[in-house]
Amino acid sequence: MPDKDKMSVEEILAACRKLDGGGDTSASQPSAAEEPPAPAATPAAEPPSGKKPSEMSVEEILAAARAEKAGRGEASSSEASAPTSAAAPVAPKKKPSEMSVEEILAAARAEKSRPATPAKPAAKPKPAASAKPAAKSSPKPAAGGKKPSGPLDTASILAAARKGSKRGPVSKEEAARTAAPAAAKAGSRVPPMPSKPDFLRPAAKSKPAESRRGFFGSLIGIVFGSAMAVGFVSLAVTQLLWLLGFARFMFPNILIEPPSKFKVGFPDVIGPGQVVTKFKAQFGVWIVRNEYEGVDQIYALRSVCTHLGCTPNWLEAEQKFKCPCHGSGFYKNGINFEGPAPRPLERYAITIADDGQLEVDKSRKFQQELGQWNDPQSFVPV
Amino acid sequence: MHGHVDHATFLQQISSFLGFYYIALAAMNGIAALAIWRGGRSKTLFRVGPLTFTNALLWTVVAFFFLLMAPLAMSGSEPLMRWVSMPDAFKHAADAVMGPVAYSLGSFLILAVLFSFRKFFVKTWVAWLGLNLSFLFMGLSITDPDFAAIVTKPDNVPIVGLIFLLGFFTWLATAKAVKNDERIARGEKPLEAVDNEKILVWPDLVYTELICMVALTALLLLWGIALQAPLEEPASSVKTPNPSKAPWYFLGLQEMLVYYDPWMAGVVLPSVVIVGLMAIPYIDFNRRGNGYYTINERKFAYVIFQFGFLVLWVTLIVMGTFLRGPNWNFFGFYETWDVHKVVPMNNVDLSEYFWIRGLGREMPRAPEGSGAGLELLYILWREAPGIILLIGYFTVIPPAMVVYSKFFRNMYLKMGLIRFMVMSHLLLLMGLLPIKMVCRWSFDLKYFIAIKEYFLNF
Numbered sequence: 040m041p042d043k044d045k046m047s048v049e050e051i052l053a054a055c056r057k058l059d060g061g062g063d064t065s066a067s068q069p070s071a072a073e074e075p076p077a078p079a080a081t082p083a084a085e086p087p088s089g090k091k092p093s094e095m096s097v098e099e100i101l102a103a104a105r106a107e108k109a110g111r112g113e114a115s116s117s118e119a120s121a122p123t124s125a126a127a128p129v130a131p132k133k134k135p136s137e138m139s140v141e142e143i144l145a146a147a148r149a150e151k152s153r154p155a156t157p158a159k160p161a162a163k164p165k166p167a168a169s170a171k172p173a174a175k176s177s178p179k180p181a182a183g184g185k186k187p188s189g190p191l192d193t194a195s196i197l198a199a200a201r202k203g204s205k206r207g208p209v210s211k212e213e214a215a216r217t218a219a220p221a222a223a224k225a226g227s228r229v230p231p232m233p234s235k236p237d238f239l240r241p242a243a244k245s246k247p248a249e250s251r252r253g254f255f256g257s258l259i260g261i262v263f264g265s266a267m268a269v270g271f272v273s274l275a276v277t278q279l280l281w282l283l284g285f286a287r288f289m290f291p292n293i294l295i296e297p298p299s300k301f302k303v304g305f306p307d308v309i310g311p312g313q314v315v316t317k318f319k320a321q322f323g324v325w326i327v328r329n330e331y332e333g334v335d336q337i338y339a340l341r342s343v344c345t346h347l348g349c350t351p352n353w354l355e356a357e358q359k360f361k362c363p364c365h366g367s368g369f370y371k372n373g374i375n376f377e378g379p380a381p382r383p384l385e386r387y388a389i390t391i392a393d394d395g396q397l398e399v400d401k402s403r404k405f406q407q408e409l410g411q412w413n414d415p416q417s418f419v420p421v
Numbered sequence: 422m423h424g425h426v427d428h429a430t431f432l433q434q435i436s437s438f439l440g441f442y443y444i445a446l447a448a449m450n451g452i453a454a455l456a457i458w459r460g461g462r463s464k465t466l467f468r469v470g471p472l473t474f475t476n477a478l479l480w481t482v483v484a485f486f487f488l489l490m491a492p493l494a495m496s497g498s499e500p501l502m503r504w505v506s507m508p509d510a511f512k513h514a515a516d517a518v519m520g521p522v523a524y525s526l527g528s529f530l531i532l533a534v535l536f537s538f539r540k541f542f543v544k545t546w547v548a549w550l551g552l553n554l555s556f557l558f559m560g561l562s563i564t565d566p567d568f569a570a571i572v573t574k575p576d577n578v579p580i581v582g583l584i585f586l587l588g589f590f591t592w593l594a595t596a597k598a599v600k601n602d603e604r605i606a607r608g609e610k611p612l613e614a615v616d617n618e619k620i621l622v623w624p625d626l627v628y629t630e631l632i633c634m635v636a637l638t639a640l641l642l643l644w645g646i647a648l649q650a651p652l653e654e655p656a657s658s659v660k661t662p663n664p665s666k667a668p669w670y671f672l673g674l675q676e677m678l679v680y681y682d683p684w685m686a687g688v689v690l691p692s693v694v695i696v697g698l699m700a701i702p703y704i705d706f707n708r709r710g711n712g713y714y715t716i717n718e719r720k721f722a723y724v725i726f727q728f729g730f731l732v733l734w735v736t737l738i739v740m741g742t743f744l745r746g747p748n749w750n751f752f753g754f755y756e757t758w759d760v761h762k763v764v765p766m767n768n769v770d771l772s773e774y775f776w777i778r779g780l781g782r783e784m785p786r787a788p789e790g791s792g793a794g795l796e797l798l799y800i801l802w803r804e805a806p807g808i809i810l811l812i813g814y815f816t817v818i819p820p821a822m823v824v825y826s827k828f829f830r831n832m833y834l835k836m837g838l839i840r841f842m843v844m845s846h847l848l849l850l851m852g853l854l855p856i857k858m859v860c861r862w863s864f865d866l867k868y869f870i871a872i873k874e875y876f877l878n879f
Contacts, residue, residue, distance in 0.1 A: 320659050323659050347687070349665060350659050350660060354761065356761050362661075363661050363665045363747065364665045366679060366748055377768055378766055379681065381868065
């Protein structure tokens with residue numbers, strides 16, 4: 040590519056292609072640009088080649104930019120802004136001395152209006168306009184080839200030319216014109232289906248003779264033979280077992296309640312006025328010997344508060360049942376007298392069994408407010 | 422927790438905590454003084470000769486006062502710690518005075534005073550002083566084993582924190598409302614309307630949430646390490662713990678259950694609370710106060726809500742948490758939880774008051790062997806006083822409010838019949854709780870209507 044004289048367009052294209060092809064060179068360019076002495080070969084080789092094409096295309100580019108400006112109405116705003124900003128900065132890359140004042144100003148203006156990203160190339164022309172352009176032009180092909188929105192330089196313009204697309208803004212008409220043939224081409228390019236080779240064609244089924252044995256055989260084969268059938272059957276069986284196990288789980292093998300009838304000892308061991316609390320934990324009942332309505336009797340009080348169902352405690356010192364939840368209090372005979380409990384404690388049925396022991400039956404309850412405490416089942420007279 | 426350790430051991434245990442507590446209080450005040458001084462907000466309080474006392478100096482003095490208390494508290498020896506303890510005379514007096522009546526009426530009065538003089542109490546220095554005093558009260562009281570037992574119980578520690586948190590947020594909202602009310606009175610816009618700049622969800626809100634999330638997780642971890650989970654003995658259907666307390670947020674309901682039948686206090690009134698809160702948007706016709714803090718522009722709504730929340734809910738939770746002991750008896754702050762404390766609570770139904778004590782007759786009772794219908798009629802006749810009273814309460818008072826109160830008349834004209842009746846009935850239902858509490862305290866009244874045969878009590 041080193042040719043210090045004027046190069047023809049083909050030569051420039053060849054140079055660009057070379058640059059494009061060498062990905063590693065394009066990648067290393069930015070670092071090369073920063074420190075000029077390091078890559079000796081590239082700067083030496085490049086200056087003329089970089090300078091020449093640009094020099095040649097200045098007029099063209101400026102003309103294009105001017106034409107651009109004139110025909111901006113047709114192009115959309117985004118399309119228009121990119122080329123103007125792209126075309127102008129190319130100018131300073133050529134020798135600044137060759138440019139007129141207007142051109143330089145226009146270039147500077149375009150420079151200013153450009154976004155932040157292209158700031159780097161803008162800074163470069165300043166330090167050394169004579170020596171640097173070489174380093175500058177070499178990074179361009181990489182950037183310009185990929186991104187048409189950046190400042191266009193010769194290489195990218197050429198790359199665009201190579202692609203056969205129009206450089207600069209594209210009107211809608213043009214876009215439609217270029218898109219249509221491409222679409223048509225794509226439509227016509229559908230590859231024909233290859234014909235199926237013989238060995239892939241299914242062999243013609245030989246019809247089996249309809250026989251009972253064959254039918255049952257195939258049935259057994261379907262149910263037990265195929266792997267899928269085995270899988271589904273075992274799954275169903277497992278599910279069924281789970282279901283049965285779950286149903287069994289709902290009916291645990293326990294006695295839900297302690298026997299509703301139980302014996303609490305002989306009546307003569309209970310002293311007058313005594314409250315037996317030892318059956319509370321197991322059966323939820325107090326056995327009390329007390330005088331009620333003039334009759335000395337033994338009765339079984341249910342240890343459930345009539346307010347909200349907590350379990351009251353028997354306080355021997357205060358001679359009362361007291362609920363820890365809301366402070367309801369009951370006398371020894373079960374009558375509520377303090378706190379929010381609305382009615383007296385309930386009694387269970389109590390009788391003397393055949394062996395002479397007291398027997399409590401929790402299946403029957405007696406409520407004072409319903410007048411049931413006069414029922415002979417509700418107490419055992421002493 | 423009571424009686425397990427002797428007093429000297431207890432003081433040893435509490436002293437290490439208490440020392441750091443006072444150091445933290447000193448640091449808190451020192452930082453406040455520094456912030457005031459550095460921020461150039463120090464104001465001269467008074468001058469003595471060439472010396473000027475500023476508020477920054479005041480909080481520095483307070484910080485030094487707490488700093489002096491710290492070593493005394495950390496000593497752990499009884500004679501020294503006496504100096505940082507509540508005087509016994511005060512404790513006894515407080516216990517003697519404290520009761521459900523004194524507590525409920527007292528907290529109501531305190532809140533009423535706070536509300537009435539809110540312009541004074543929202544001042545920063547007053548609030549700061551109040552915070553210091555409440556911390557000092559906690560510190561002085563915690564050397565009492567009974568007070569320490571209820572405050573340091575792992576169940577109750579978060580509730581102590583909640584009280585301070587609730588106080589802070591109530592103060593903050595009131596301060597903003599007072600500021601806005603003053604601006605509105607001067608004819609200016611509320612602060613929220615002036616500074617209505619919108620901020621972004623991302624990152625402003627999401628970052629705040631993230632920081633809160635991290636901080637709260639850290640707090641929960643520390644809490645989980647520092648305080649043991651309050652596990653109790655295995656549950657048993659025949660043994661109820663004494664006292665048996667609901668989760669803290671339901672203690673207001675549990676307190677309500679002391680005064681009402683479980684059906685009323687556990688089902689009807691909570692449902693009414695929820696339905697009533699849901700009905701507020703449909704009842705409220707006052708369009709002001711939308712999007713900014715204000716009290717004066719919606720005084721009725723504010724007062725009713727704060728009465729229901731602070732008085733009927735929060736103070737009852739505090740009472741249930743700290744002041745209810747074994748057998749659901751009331752215990753003062755410094756009182757030992759004695760299972761055998763006897764409190765006379767012989768409660769009487771209204772029907773008994775009326776028939777037996779008022780008229781000196783037997784309670785009406787259906788003759789032996791009569792049918793269920795006749796029995797029901799006799800029951801209704803027996804409970805007639807309570808039924809009539811209750812029907813009267815709900816039918817006479819709403820029209821009376823309209824007739825005799827100009828305020829409610831305006832409200833009725835704006836709301837229309839149905840909305841006004843809904844509003845007034847919700848109000849009356851809410852009023853039933855304090856009314857019943859007062860009746861219980863003053864006449865030992867158990868139930869207005871006591872149809873225990875059908876589990877219907879009111």
